[in-house]
Amino acid sequence: MPFQLLTNALQLIEDTSGKDSRTVVVEVICNCFRSCITNFPDELPDLYYFFIVKLAPEFAAMETGVGHEVSVKAIAKACGK
16 A cells, blocks of 8 residues: 555544544545555555554554544445445
8 A cells, every 4th residue: 555645644634623523534544444445455454453553662652543443433434334
C-alpha cells in the first residue's frame, strides 16, 4: 500500500474534530481498508494491526488514536457488512 495513501488518511484523521468526528474517522479508515482490499489484499492484516497497535512503548503514550471498535466498524463497512 502506498505510504502516501496512509499518510493522507492519518492527516485527515488528525485534522478531524467536532460533533461528527467519529463518523468521519470511520469513513476515512473505511476508505483506507477498501483501497487495501481492492489493490493490496495481502497487506490488509498489516493495515489492521497498524491502526490498533500502539506505536511506541507505554511510557511514550503514543497511539494511533483509533480503537478496536472503530477499526472493526470501518472494516465491516469496507466489506459491505
